[in-house]
Amino acid sequence: MKIEKKNLLTPNEVTFILIGIMLDVTATSLPNGVIEIAKQDGWISVIIGGFYPLYIALLAIYVSGKFPKENILVLSRRYLGKTFGSILNFLFLMSFFSFFPPLIKTIELITRTEALPILTPLKIYIVLSFVGVYAASCGIKVLGRICSITFGMVIAIIIPTISVLKQGSYLNISPVFGTGIVNILKGSVYSAYDYSLLELIFLIYPFINDSSKIKSAALKAVGFTAIIYTWITFITIYYMGKDIISKSIWSFFTVTEAVHVEVVNNFRYIFIFFWMIIAIKSVAIFNYVCMFLLNDIKKIKNKKIIYVIMSIVIIFIVKTYYPDKVAMEEIIKYTLPISVIYNLIYITFIASLIWIKKGGVK
16 A cells, blocks of 8 residues: 555544544534433443444554554455455445435534524535535645644633533432443443544554554544543533433533633634534545545546535435434434444454454455
């Protein structure tokens, strides 16, 4: 696999890209999902759910140690043959693609509900597609820099929410472990879906400029994301309580309304502005990943045309099959578990073959 030096990523950029693919706009509704199962212990479920990306990271560390310059698509064909390996790689593409339409729909719903209700869905889709495609077409190095900036934005909007601790109540998170270990574990399965797509590391680890740093890059990404997700869930439950959260859609937005910064009249507007930029970052990453996987299956000469076709297909899918939030949730109830389970089996299978055959070929 030939990689130009100008495309090589620093370990920090790899970390930020991995955080970027896991942490997107859906994080604002994470507390809504876990409290339905784990109630006030939802934040504990989120901590346990972090073991899923940790497992993926450990597999990536092992595989990259054996083949630092070959991604999992190459290894799949090496160990399983060109035909069967290509089929599995195509399914890997579809698993990533299944996350794309719901992401676009969620961004549209948040934009129209929280920021610009006068915009039509189609206008939002077109803008997202244009900006996302442009950023993705600039290459992995540019994406790394964008993700570095958006990570700074995440920190900038998360830290002020610490002040909400003075306004919440410990009664909202009591009794700790009160819902029982079974419900907490069930909630952790739900939260694991929000940690998904760290599998991207199996595509980008050959781009790191120092292969020995992939371990720290991956573990930092998992650690930072787990901390942010846990905090979002904890402070939302602590401030609102499980009963009020269940009546909201994107509960973390409500928490930001309680933040008071002296130099800012309304912190919520700052939060929404930054959150929209973070959303566009996610669209850019998905565009890049889908193009990367398509190009591996069939070498693409004119990527601009494929980007346009892909955007049209996604917009068509969103408008046809995701007319509202209810329809979207009904679809992802099936597609999300299937995609995550497939990725888990696919990556574990390839890593197991590498271990069994000790680096040998098929």
